[in-house]
Amino acid sequence: MMENFVVSARKYRPADFKSVVGQEHITTTLKNAIKNNHLAQAFLFCGPRGVGKTTCARILAKTINCENRQDDQEACGECESCVSFKNNSSFNIYELDAASNNSVDDIRNLVDQVRYAPQKGQYKVYIIDEVHMLSNQAFNAFLKTLEEPPKYAIFILATTEKHKIIPTILSRCQIFDFNRIQIDHISNHLKYIAEKESVDFEEEALRLIATKADGALRDALSIFDLIVTYSAGKKVTYHETIDNLHILDYDYYFKVVDALIEEDLSKVLLIFDEILKKGFDGHNFIVGLSEHFRDLLVAKDPATVELIQVSENAKQRYLQQTEAASTSFLLSALNIANQCDIHYKTAKNQRLHVELALMKMSKLPQAFKLANLAAEEAKKKA
Structure with a gap:
């Protein structure tokens, strides 16, 4: 019999605060709030998708109801409350998906439930996911309860779109902004x-x-x-x-820039042709090339080299290539690539549009040489 496959996102979902990735500012604040008994009654967790909002909401719900919390304010994972939470059979935690339950009736049902104190444990926790999807009437039905909830009720609202939440709700919540994970x-x-x-x-x-x-x-x-x-x-x-x-290997960008520095236009056009034959879009290529120029500029200075998020091996290649290219070349090439990106959608012949940008870039070293010569001549005459 085949074993059931569990996707990594579920299998390795954090079960305590210390295993949450990249949100230390939030987990530390929540642990301190539990420790000092400073728990707000309404939380709003905001941030992009997949960064741990619902996970943190569940961990908070589990931890505040744990019967023998540890010294570091983590749940024990063994008491009756923790076990029922783990088996999804806890009567103290309610999860509502506002994307599909966004009517006034859904919220009224929730408000009716709030009236009853928990049979066991200290808190009843209501986690409302994608709260920005609630209709205006539903928000209004929720306001009074959110403002004066019974002392055993805690609301955790989670959303990817904070700007869609009405100010009257925002002002009643303690707001936590989740970061994009590095x-x-x-x-x-x-x-x-x-x-x-x-x-x-x-x-x-x-x-x-x-x-x-x-x-x-x-x-x-x-x-x-x-x-x-x-x-x-x-x-x-x-x-x-x-x-x-279907990502363009950055190896291609290194080759293109090497050929541009050598003013070898034929080589550049052939590499671009190879990229198109592999099924990549010209727009994709020009955006990637712009990013590559940006990374080379960043690598020029030891202070900013850390901004390039690549392995040590690749970093050495950037440092090598940036030595061969002048800052003026990189800035001008980046400007040409950026203009090409902006006008790409409106170009009738998009391939030619990118090729023209590459032709301009390949002439940059010569233009700078001539400009330098002219400047030197002018100095001599002066």
Whole structure:
């Protein structure tokens, strides 16, 4: 019989505050609030998707009802309350998805439930996900309860769109803003999971997944599962990751910039042709090239080199290439690439539009040489 596969995002969902990734400012505040008995009655957790809002809401709900909390304010995980929470059978925690239960009646039912004190445990916790989806009437039906809830009721509202929540609700909540999770934190977490699952990995591949996830840990874990399934051999390699995610290997950008510095236009156009033949979009390429120029500019200064979120190996390549290119070349090329990006959608012949930008870039070194000569001549005459 086949064993049921559990996706990593669920299998490795944090069960306590210390295992939450990249949100220390929030977990520390919540633990201190529990320790000093300073718990607000209404919380609003905001932030992009997949960064741990609902997870933190559940951990908070579990921790405040734990019968023998530990000294570091973490739940014990063994008492009756913690076990019932783990088995999804807790009568003290109610989860409502406002995306599908957004009418006045749904909120009235919830408000009716709030009147009854918990049979066991100290708090009844109401977690309302995607709270911005509530209708205006539903928000209004909720206001009074939110303002004067019974002392045993705690509301945790979670949303990806804080701006859609009416000010009267905002003013009644303690607001926590969740960060996008940093690439380093995501790739370290992926490393931990890969080791747990006995998956061979290349660090560069995990970093690529972390970059592609754009700050959302859940997205990173979904991509990770996809690549592991694809490779079948329990391996996550850089090349398989690139093929699977249909990402342009930054190797191409290094080659293009090398050819531009050498003023080898034919080589640049041939590389671009190869990229198009691989099924990549010209717009994708020009946006990636702009980012590459930006990274090269950032690598010019030791103070900003840390802003390039790549492995040590790749960082050395950036440092090498940035030495061969002048700041004026990089700035002018970035400007041309940026203009190309802005006007790409309106261009009738998009391939030619990108090629024209590449032609202009390949003439930059010569233009700077001539400008320098002219400046030197002028100095001599003066």
